Amino acid sequence: MSLGFLLRRLLLAIPTLVGVAVIVFVLLRIVPGDPIAMLIGPGATPADIQKLRELYGLDRGLLDQFVLYVGDLIQGDFGVSISLRQDVMELVLGRLPITLELCLAAIVIAILIGGTLAVAGVYWRGRWPEAGVDGVSGFILAIPDFLWALLFILFVVIFAFSGLPISGRLSHEIRFDALTNFYLLESLVRLRFDVFGSVLLHMLLPALSLALPLSAIIARVLKSSLNEAMTQDYVLLARVKGFSRIRIVAREALRNALVPTVTLTGVQFTFLVGGTVLVEKIFSYPGIGNMAIDAVINRDLPLIQGLVLTFAVLFIAVNLLVDMSYAVLNPRMRHG
Amino acid sequence: MSAILDIRDLHLDIVASRRRNHILRGVSLDVRPGEVHGLVGESGAGKTMVGKVVLGIAPPTAQVTGGSVRFDGGEITHMPDRARRSLMGAGLALIPQDPMTSLNPARRIGDQITDVLRLHLGMGAGEAGERALALLRDVHIRNAGRVVRQYPHELSGGMRQRVLIAIAFACRPKLIVADEPTTALDVTVQRQVLRLIKEMQENAGTAILFVTHDLGVVAKICDRVTVLQAGRVLEHGPARRVIEEPEHPYTRALMKATPRYDRPGDLLEPVPPALVDELNAAAAAYDRERAGA
């Protein structure tokens, strides 16, 4: 892997981030409706309103506001949330671990389900399991994450399945004085298996909702690239060498099929992260996605800004990881 | 001397979306131990399919509808997969057509040679590694020690074909199917590779079924030749006889259609359409007769 390649990708991320910041600024300054008006009761005097406008810098010209905004961003200052009256950076960083843990759980589930389906489909090529895999993945794919979330809730409600929680992150009966917001990790380190189990259980349905559509995509892409790889000349040669089918799939085809799969999974993973916005809301899961919807409804400009930028950084990081994984998978990328 | 490969009256159809195409119409040929047997024909003649049937890698849409393929005395036409796998490598091997796509891009050259040694000859990693180096030296790769650590994309086309030849000869098979092994190469490299194949073949005493469309290549490397057209054998015999005094009008026509720089006076004569029509009609008549029978 050439360091230059990575460095170039990193540098390219900078203008992307700047672009995101500019668009967020423009978008949020043309909001009709005064966020300040929502912030205070009907009894406030014009002087009070004016004071608040000055506090949030909303009384200046657009250009001044932009300069101020960029300057703040560079210093890592995202401002103060209007609705929650806390530092945005603190708020977001506080909740981010919750969403990160959820997304990681989701991608693990998605890879497990998708990978199993794909390999099964390729191994039993041309027989009924393959058609079954195609049908199942097509069906899963047609239902977006938030509908899965609702369907799971429906399922739990109809069958009165009380064992599966459908809201929150940790059972109210458990007391856990966390040092960080990485409950899953922290409970493991501190050997609080009651906490670990409860967090995992609360995470199950939201993570599954997020994972299912991605798992279907992984199943499809991996299966078709495996099938494609299985028609290559080097696979033919491996057959002539006398290797068994399972060994050919594993040794010859899999690694070559992973490159397109990883590319697509990377892009789709960002959609999964974006999906937390609704899924967390539906399951009252206290991550940054949930926070985002409230921020929009409350027209909490600084908070929206902070959250959108956080998501953008997250997405760019995922894409960088994907780029790096190419080098591991494809020897041709290691030089040059 | 009994043949190492004996194909008798082989019939094969391709069945795709309810249509049945006859590809091989009663092909018979035999390859004797230690000879290079040319199987020559134009595209669509079915020559590649013969090689695939021998190796057991015909596509799933292909159906053998008659005849037999015997290898080293044993019937292998409808051999089950598992039994065939033990035959591959050690008994039968392939030199493929396209060196650019026939090596796995994600695996080192060394691993792609040692895996077959370990599978069939039961060698350990160290022994197989040594043997791979020796094989690469046999195919006149000068820097074998470095090449085993490289990936296919780091080698030129000619080098890759040398590696593939090394793989084919790795387990000293009795028969190698060479499927247009030099078609994808430049002429200067082609000559080197042809010589290499001949040298390896003579040293190991291996028989080769050499599939090609090029009468020039046949003339240079083959001991005997079978000419195929529309899935039927038109003529066969010693290479010198077929090249110098072709019996069948089609073979003669092919010779006349082949351009040669040393005879600028000769005008190229395309294969007469009437002859092609006649042969196709004969093939169709054969199909009808067989369907009726």
Add this chain to the structure above:
Amino acid sequence: MAELAAPLPTWRRMAANGRVLWGGGFLLFLALVALFAPLLAPHDPLEQDLMLQYVPPFWAEKAEPGFVFGADNLGRDILSRLIHGSRIALTVAIVAAFAAGLLGTVLGLLAGYLGGWVDAVISRLVDIWMAFPAVLLAIVLVAVLGTGLHSVIIAIAVIDWTRFCRVVRAETMAQKEQDYVASAVTIGLSRFRILVREVLPNVVPLLLVLLTLEMGIAVIVETILSYVGLSIASDIPTWGGMISAGRQYVHQAPWLLVLPIVCVVLTVLALNALGDGLKDTLDPVMRK
């Protein structure tokens, strides 16, 4: 080989493809339902009758005749609301997908065909767009623009043009390398004419497939926006709005949630099937 039989014309291959048939058939059915909604709906979708609150659908014991799928928390007829909801879903699907497709295709064609700085600028723009969480951006956009059909359509087009742009750019670049483009140059066609007359027709099949898939996405995004209460005015029935209400009353009347979800899923399934079917029938012109 003997003379090849002429392959079936494209439309015949489509008609023979099962996925095209069921996807297209279902969409045609949906379009007719939407078109004749006022005639087909047994009740006024807005008519409230608290006597009918939570009437269950026909399979339950306490079902009310005339209310096949029951009634909601305000006693409105579910079936009528579903029928009327199809109008918004289809309108958004068609208009938004075409808007996104037009924007993305034009930019993608230009980027892929012209290359150079045009490509650099457009590609950078796509990168920036891809760095936004789509759902959140849609919600923010509608919040900014104000609710309404227009806002929903604009939001979807503004967000999803990148899907078209990326794919069309890549395909255009691939087509540009084909020799038929070089040969068009040698017979004197102008740059613009080559793009429109030679390259574009070869991109169209892919575009049709993308468009179909995008319509499915538009249906989903509209549902999401309705669900968070940011789509259309609340007095117009939408599937997303019904899902949102269903979530609220899920403990009292679970079927309120089931039925609109089924509608959304069926529509998306049909669109995906049509897209996949088109991919199979339009693609194999010759790429062997």
Add this chain to the structure above:
Amino acid sequence: MLEAEDLRLSLPDYSRKPLFGPPPLVDILKGVDVSVMPGEALGIVGESGSGKTTLGRTLVRLYKPTGGRIRLGGRDITDLDEPALRPLRPRFQMIFQDPQSSLNPRRTIREIVAQPLHVYGMITDRAAARRRVDELLERVSLTAAHADRYPHELSGGQRQRVGIARAIALEPTLVVADEIVSGLDVSSQAQILALLRELRADMGLALIFISHDLSVIRTVCDRVMVMLDGQAVESGSCAQIFAEPKHAYTRRLLDAIPLPDVDPDWLRTASIVETGEDLRMNIKGSIALVTGANRGIGEAFVAELLERGVAKIYTAARDPSSLTASEKVVPVKLDVTIPGEVEAAAKQCGDVTLLINNAGCNFNAPLFAEDAMANARTEIEVNYLGTLSMIRAFAPVLEANGGGCIVNMLSIIGRVNLPALGSYSASKAAEYSMTQGVRAQLAGQGTLVVGVMPGTVDTRMTPGGETKPPEVATAALDAVEAGQEDVYPGGMAQGVSQGLAADAKAVEKEFAAYLPE
């Protein structure tokens, strides 16, 4: 008719793009002359990578050359833009290698053939268009029944006929045909070649026929040009070139063609070892030692090596104080004529994979100069013995490091004596001969041995020389990466080497004119 002079084309190589700035350029065409008379058929032959296809496309101005001129019927079309070219296009047409890709899959054969006619307004009404297309199809032995088919419904030979019909629709005077029979069976190939001959006779077409197959070229062409690595190594009438090829490469190409004659010797006489190509190495990440690094070409080598991402360079000179150290540059004190220092260097630089023998001396004197004997002794001492002792010391080092590469800085006047520098010439000739021997000896251990033979280089030794030091370094390192064994940087060196291959005696006579004053 069509004339091209010193045609050059460089394309950016994106695989070697640096972190910032534009990607480096690769020379595809390195100064090619082409000329075709009206009605004449010129064959261009070469193997893959020779630049023959690029040349064809440049001649019809699908590419804009980066150097040289193209004239069509006396008019300079090198710099014309597309709209200005358009009125001229009907006069020179092209048939492409792959008819699958060159016919728009979404148009019928009729539309494809009629298109050029419409563009140039050569037909007015539909009936006339129909007639003309039918006529053209008949001309290439297709029937009207093919006209309403799509390209993918035809066979390869039939598609190629459509390509021909379209090319002749505008009644051009020149057609460039690029490998148009390479994908076809011999029987279709013979038909297409026959058709091409007929068309030439009927229409008085001039033809540029590009192919990898000399046999095919012989059946179609009057003249032939042989290309190798972006240059024409030989050109002349078919009769002459096929009878007595002058250039070694042309001979090699001819010998490699398998004629359909049974000939057991043909295989036996083939070379079995590949040429240097398989020994090529990547400069990036390698560890180099450059002797004579404090001057002219040596400095250029160091700069170019750093540019290409070398991991470390030992810069050697008699006086290391003239060298500057940096993170990647390690100065070494080394006089190649002192055995002890050479041995010490081999110990100190045990990780070298690329040895560049650049140190040399030149007294710039003829053989009969006053100090000639002393000068000659020193020149042999440094140029021959010094280089040999370096190679003897470093060969085991290179072998231990996986083969590696040796670059010897020779000179073109080592190949033919320049009397004004007679003594230096002779020392370089000795070094040249030694390079060949070393190459043979070290091939077995996987070491590539590159001989660099520039003309005059603009250094302190020969100020105002034709070639600049960085050009020499670039050419030498390109050769290392391409596995090329001999390299001749600069026009003079190339001219001389081609001259030597063609007629060595003539070059000697030419050089004899440069007597010392």
